[in-house]
Amino acid sequence: MARRIPGRAEAKPAKQSGGAHLPSRDDILRFVSENPDRTGKRDIAKAFDLKGGDRVWLKDILRDLQDEGLLKKKRRRLMRPGTLPHVVVLDIFSRDAGGGLLARPAEQEEEEDGPVPMVAIRPQKSGRTRPAGVGDRVLARVFATEDDTGPAYNGRIMKVFDKRRRAVLGVFRELPNGDLRIEPVRRGQPELQVDEEFRGGAKHGDLVEAEAVSSKRYGLPKAKVLEVVGSVTTEKAVSLIAIHAHEIPHIFPSSVVEEAEAAKPATMKGREDWRKLPLITIDPADAKDHDDAVFAEPDTDEKNQGGVIVTVAIADVAHYVRPDSPLDREALRRGNSVYFPDRVVPMLPERISNDLCSLREGETRPALAVRMRFARDGRKLGHSFHRVMMRSAGSLSYSQAQAAVDGKPDEKTEPLLETVLRPLWDAYGILKRGRSEREPLDLDLPERKILLKEDGTVDRVIVPPRLDAHKLIEEFMIQANVAAAETLEAARQPLVYRVHDQPSLAKQESLREFLASIGLSLARGASLRPAQFNGILSRVEGSEHEQLVNEVVLRTQSQAIYTTENIGHFGLNLRRYAHFTSPIRRYADLIVHRALISANGLGEDGLRKQDEERLEEISALISATERRAMAAERETVDRLVAEHLSGRVGEEFSARISGVTKAGIFVLLPEYGADGFIPVSTLGNDYYIFDEARHALVGQRSGCGYQLGDVVDVRLVEVTPLAGAMRFEMMTDPTRLPGSSKSYHKTKRTAAKGKRTTRRSGNARGR
Structure with a gap:
């Protein structure tokens, strides 16, 4: 009731x-x-x-x-x-009694609760797409059913992705006794045995794809080698594992390469001549492509005294990548570029990304530019889009530009300091006022970067300094993205938005319970804004809870996605937002460029009517490829660091608790930016209860435990480099946690009834 x-x-x-x-x-x-x-x-x-x-x-x-x-x-x-959006990526996993296909969502979102909805695939009309079968991944339009006894949805296939073989990725090993084995690279998969006739030419140390050929009741399962991918002893082997494990396209088809190589430089036809405007690029020192350039100057309009004009020019990728061409189809299949510590898997071939569309210093390049006017208080007064031909006046690194403004110019930045760099920083000062008024979510979570040696192994992990130069480019790009979305909305031009939903009510309530456990409060209501989170973050700044609260607030946030439905961007606190500034590496931006070309009458290569009808499908595809890239990048870092530390088993490290579950504790090594796990069974001589509200494991008898954000000492006891897994032992005694949350008492009562969420722990440290 x-x-x-x-x-x-x-x-x-x-x-x-x-x-x-x-x-x-x-x-x-x-x-x-x-x-x-x-x-x-x-x-x-x-x-x-x-x-x-x-x-x-x-x-x-x-x-x-x-x-x-x-x-x-x-x-x-x-x-x-438990409901699904109308268009969703599905994995077909089985057939029903009548032979029909059954599927489930390929990417179930974290906030979804309850059972995963099942989809019955409708029979396909011949000729529309290639036939699908068990093991395929498809893009489908789904419809809810009223049948309580069968699947909750029917689905109609819109697209069948490349065939997914049920293959295991692993390293081929030839043991001293002659036995052949495959060591899987994914955690939790068993080792496989290979008979000589099924080795497929693989040698010791080769990275291979294999499939099971038989299943015995006893002993190791057998497999045969399908393909030799490469050797794990070579450079870039770790990223190669992630590429194959996540089925990331990394070799361009010949038709795509041929089209890219045949492309000719753009001409002045239909373009404004901006080659004398001193736009400059500011990028990481190791950047190979430069897709955005900036310039700023005071506004001479007497009605806008103290205001500025900011110009952002973006490489005109739409000129070279035409709809439904081989280049376009491959770019959509990839969705985005993928960045590993040792390589980049680009969305577009180098002829396009690093040459024709790269805004190189001193070279003429086509661009789509937006000119924006800001009042002295940071309010944007207006903007206009232009298709131009430009010539970069300088290609600078972040540190190089920052050093010049800080009083240490070099030979390259000295001539640009007064005419280009200082006006840029003055404009940023004005845009900061608007940002402060907007109050976007302001989390303090440092990003780490892995530096590699020549052989591809880890040299060291650093936290690059966060410079004003980074913030300047970031704010300029945000404003350009907003201008793109505003222009397209005003023109009633369909587009792909970048949206970020506010935290769900369940996550908000969980956050409130956690904050209450450390004496903080968060207002109730569905109209929660980033400013309220920022108020919490400012209250803990400099305190023992600072890192912990930043982590928990981050976990409360929803995941940003691409969609045709505008719900705004919660984190940036913006009503409308679209990605426009990186078409070299994101397909979403290319779509927005085409839409702007159509909306502003800037050429014949804009967004076609048939493409507008596919925007919902494209949004689902590129959201999925983005999640795929993030997972692959994260796993590669884990494997690199695990390999780096494999020779240090038995050593102790300082760590911070980065996650707490019923099964145990995840710890982060700040020096390396890598995670490891401590099973709950090794924590000590107590019953440890998972307190979800406080993100803690608490000893039932002692009341002492471990909480998210705690700084602890740990000992490395096991490393599995191929899986990127490290197991640690806790060396720090549990501490008494202040107060008790309601959910902890509830869990404690459940445990008293014989339904404990964890096992009784032994004393792994011999105390």
């Missing part, structure tokens, strides 16, 4: 102010289920003809349904828990 909240909406139908009956809770839930495209509060109010005070009633009852878990809010729409 639904709970009744005094002063809130009743569950039973009531009368409207006009005499008709208000919808019941069941009516609302049924409408949300049957009309997934019209589930905003305005849509629901319109459907039930609710006006005036009845809309206040509706707001209350929708809040009740969310609090009870019957509805969840996602991108300003309400959904039933």
